[in-house]
Amino acid sequence: MRGREREIAGKRLTVGFDGFADTIVRPLRQPDAPGVPAAPFATIREFGEFLTSKAEKSCSVELSVEARQLGGNLPFLSRAAGGLGLDVTCIGMLGELGSIDPLFAQMPCRLHSFAPPGQSTCMEFNDGKLLFSSDCIVPGDAWDAVCTAVKDDVPTMFREADLIALVNWSELSFAHGLWEHVCDAVAEGPADKRKFAFFDLCDVSRRTDSELEAVLRLIGRFAQSRTAVLSLNENEALAVSERLLSGPDDPSEIAAAVCRHFGIDEVIVHTIHESVLSSVRGTVRRPSDFVAHPRISTGAGDNFNGASCLAAVMGLDDNDRLAFANAFANFYISQGRSPSMAELMAASSDG
Template sequence: MNTVLSTTIEKLKSNMNDVNNKTVTLGLDAFIDKIVRIVRSKDNNCNYVFFDKMHQFGSHLIDKSGKSCCMEMSSRFIKLGGNSPIMASALSSVGVHVNCMSALGLPDINPIFEVLRDSCSLYSIGNPGETMALEFNDGKVILSERDSLNKLNWDNIKMTLGVETIKKLFFESNLIALVNWTGIINYNSIYRGILNDILCTLPPDKSKIFFVDLADISDRSNGEILEALSLLKEFNSYYKVVLGLNENETTLVYKNLFSDKAIIKLKDMGDTIYNELNLDSIVIHTLTSSLSWDLNSFAEIPSLYTRNPKLSTGGGDNFNSGLCFGLLMGLGIEGSLYTANATSGYYVRNAKSPNINNLIDTLENWSTLNEI
């Protein structure tokens, strides 16, 4: 066991009593998720063979081009979804106090999100979207309906919650996470509203963390993306800003920032993005590794990969939750990468988020669990 990993475990054990003193506010999206597998074949007893790899399913669809086809789906379950509700569930599992300021349903919270009420304070700002997640062993295809989320804007969020309530949430939180930028069409105006109506009335505090996850930005315009990245620089004046990206999102951000440059290695793209944006930190995670830049320091560790995940939808959100938890606990960038990977690693193996003891146990068994 390396020094950083062992130090991370010892810090978590010695500071477990501090967890309940941490407060996080998360927003703004929410979805109702239906998790399905795509049937490749079945016998007379309905024993299914699924498409295991995304390219297998893709090749099947390409073969049907110019024709029609019918695919059978096997529904696994329906659950709460959206980056912020999944992160809220994961962070509350380790004992953090969570305010979930998300589109959980109006006028009443949708019953599927009621499970959060026992461990989180719920502040609904609108109605959730709906998602169908096609799961494969090497990834997933998420089909999302966002009509209700696209109705969200800063004016109706203020009208629903009230400016003073939002100020209180920001003031009392050690970490604010605004995630799934691409899922809400008016996110930039919401960013601007928070800057103008909330943060300008509160003192800057760089001990507080502002975590952002853009999600898959491939369907958003270059102008919108560059505006969002510019607004993050303004948040950097008030909080420690941490931008989380997966491998695909890193490539998309790089392309939008440097449209005239060829795609380069992931580490080099991360270096270039970090230097260009001048944020406090960026974190990139892939199936096999995760990387972080913070105040001119760099860390990289292997991911806690498994070839046969029990559930992959929500794995990235659990990674982000573990990352935020590590940052809240003062574990540094490398230690926080370990808590991020241990959280997501536990989640994909067990289809649920870890509690603090599960997290520590996963870290202690890191070398045994890792399948890379």
């Protein structure tokens, strides 16, 4: 990527539609001996076993609050992509009455807000996170709210983007309708497979099988006019496989099956140990460095996706796309922040 800064800056991304204020916490285990400080539960399993032991009883869990920060798939992905130098426009839930909440104000993007941010609590562990959030409600028609908030020609913004990123379908009850409007808007212009439509469903457990199948077929419709890319984490990939396919559990088999079954151009599956990209070109696997003691895990997948978006629009081959996204996410997890392009290149050279 060295020497391509001007080319990167000329690539336009339009991203929609979520936005959350995250409270990052670690649940604490109370010590057995007096005078010993409480320590965080190390793993989700350890915390789960503690909760199971309290069945038919009651308990109180102390939470160590580590931060209040921007959250949601759009803010993390967009901040990562903008920090790498891409021209990013965000249409999301970023503040009341069109104003921008201070949590999002420093994002290196153009920001448009059509609703206040949702609220979520993220429990961090060494092996992952538990995310607690409520559904977000937009009074009236969400597409009308988007068009009113942006004021510019929203369909044109999506049609002219080099990459559209639509994220967090699962947690927004109105997301499917918005995605359909974007699909219709893109279809009104000429098909251009050099441009991308990138999707992240988020945890699909809140949605029914019929809803999940419908959104995957909608993504397949995008493939008629753009190169459609679906990014799944391991949990999401397994859920799609178990609920809609014949049940393969290998990431490469799942990715290939989703491509075939729903007519999606490219499917990425990223886990804590590897990432996979499947397309008509075949399937590529790339190992990633496991971080035993992550500085943060909330937003790791979105940082992977932000880097994936840049790698796609810059025309990297499949292996290099995965390598770039893996390295970017690894830096974020181990350092607790998204790297600049210069930092990422320096870290890669040192490695």
